[in-house]
Amino acid sequence: MRFLIRLFLLGLLLLLAAAGGIWWWSTQPFAQPDEGFEFRIPPGSGLNATVRRIGEAGVPVHPQLFVLLARINGAVGTIRAGSYQTEPGETPSSLLDKLVQGRVAQIAVTLVEGRTFRQFRAQLDAQPALLHDTRGLSEGEIARRLGLPWQRLEGRLMPDTYRVDKQSSDLELIGRAVDAMRRQVDAVWQQRQPGLPYRTPDELLIMASIVEKETGQAADRPLVAAVFVNRLRIGMRLQTDPTVIYGLGENFDGNLRRSHLQTDHEFNTYTRAGLPPTPIAMPGLASLQAAAAPAASDALYFVARGDGSSHFSRTLDEHNRAVDKFQRGKP
Known part of the structure; x- marks a missing residue:
C-alpha cells in the first residue's frame, strides 16, 4: 500500500514538474528576426496542419510541445484561419492566443477620391502583401467573378x-469596395433633391465623378454640381475637360489640345449631349452628396x-470676363 502511495506521489510530482516545464517554456520569448515571422493558416486547417505551417515559416517552437499546449488550453478546433505575423517578445503562449482569437496580420489599402479604376488596379498590383487573383483579367472578367452585371x-x-488580411485576395478587396459604393449610392439616391435630371442612381454616380474631377476646393462641390445640373436641364452640353481626358486614356500626354475637344468619342461632352456612358473616376461621399443636392444657383459656367x-x-x-481675369491675367 505504501508503495502504491509513493508511486502515486511520484507520478503526481512528475506530472506537476512536466506541467511547470510546459508553462515555463510557453512563457519564454522565442528568437526571431526584427520583422518577425509571417505565415498563413488556410481555412479548415487542423491543429497538426497549423503547427506544420508554423514550422515551415521558421518559427522556433517545438511542434510536439505546441500541440500539447494547445490541448491543455482546449484550443483544438478553435484556431482561426488567416495570415499571422509574430511580434517582438512573442511566446508560444501568446502565439497560441493570437491564433485562437484570430488576431490576423493586416495592411491598410487606401483608395483615394478621384482615382480611376486603372490607377487603383496598378496600386493593388504593386502591393506585395496581397494575392493577385485579378492580374491579367479584364474589367469585365473581374466583374463576372464578383457576380456583377457591368463590363466596366x-x-x-x-x-x-x-x-485587409495579409495574403488575402485583391478580388475580395475590390468586392468590398464595390459593395461600399453601392450602399452609399443607394442611400444618397433615396435622399436626393426632387426634380433632378437623373433617371437612375447610375446617372447620379456619373455626375458625382465629374464633380469629383472638376472641384479644387470642397466648398465648391455643390456649386459645380449645380452648373452641370443646370446645363442638363436646358439641354446644354456639359463641355467638361475631364471627360475628354478620360476618353483619351493612356494616349493623353498631359496636354489637352483643341483637336482633342473636337474629336468625337463617347466621353467627349463637347461633341455629345448629356452624361458620358460611365463614371470617369471614383467619387467620394462628398461628391455623391453634391450631385444629389446641388446648390441653389442659376450659374452655367465656372473657371478656376x-x-x-x-x-x-x-x-x-460674365464667364468670358472671368476667364480673361483669372486665366489670362487681363484687368
Whole structure:
C-alpha cells in the first residue's frame, strides 16, 4: 500500500514538474528576426496542419510541445484561419492566443477620391502583401467573378481606407469596395433633391465623378454640381475637360489640345449631349452628396481662379470676363 502511495506521489510530482516545464517554456520569448515571422493558416486547417505551417515559416517552437499546449488550453478546433505575423517578445503562449482569437496580420489599402479604376488596379498590383487573383483579367472578367452585371468598374469602388488580411485576395478587396459604393449610392439616391435630371442612381454616380474631377476646393462641390445640373436641364452640353481626358486614356500626354475637344468619342461632352456612358473616376461621399443636392444657383459656367477655388457665372459674357481675369491675367 505504501508503495502504491509513493508511486502515486511520484507520478503526481512528475506530472506537476512536466506541467511547470510546459508553462515555463510557453512563457519564454522565442528568437526571431526584427520583422518577425509571417505565415498563413488556410481555412479548415487542423491543429497538426497549423503547427506544420508554423514550422515551415521558421518559427522556433517545438511542434510536439505546441500541440500539447494547445490541448491543455482546449484550443483544438478553435484556431482561426488567416495570415499571422509574430511580434517582438512573442511566446508560444501568446502565439497560441493570437491564433485562437484570430488576431490576423493586416495592411491598410487606401483608395483615394478621384482615382480611376486603372490607377487603383496598378496600386493593388504593386502591393506585395496581397494575392493577385485579378492580374491579367479584364474589367469585365473581374466583374463576372464578383457576380456583377457591368463590363466596366469605373466609379464603382468607394474611396476609403480598407484594412485587409495579409495574403488575402485583391478580388475580395475590390468586392468590398464595390459593395461600399453601392450602399452609399443607394442611400444618397433615396435622399436626393426632387426634380433632378437623373433617371437612375447610375446617372447620379456619373455626375458625382465629374464633380469629383472638376472641384479644387470642397466648398465648391455643390456649386459645380449645380452648373452641370443646370446645363442638363436646358439641354446644354456639359463641355467638361475631364471627360475628354478620360476618353483619351493612356494616349493623353498631359496636354489637352483643341483637336482633342473636337474629336468625337463617347466621353467627349463637347461633341455629345448629356452624361458620358460611365463614371470617369471614383467619387467620394462628398461628391455623391453634391450631385444629389446641388446648390441653389442659376450659374452655367465656372473657371478656376488659380488658388484651387472657382468663379461661377450666369452668362457667357460674365464667364468670358472671368476667364480673361483669372486665366489670362487681363484687368
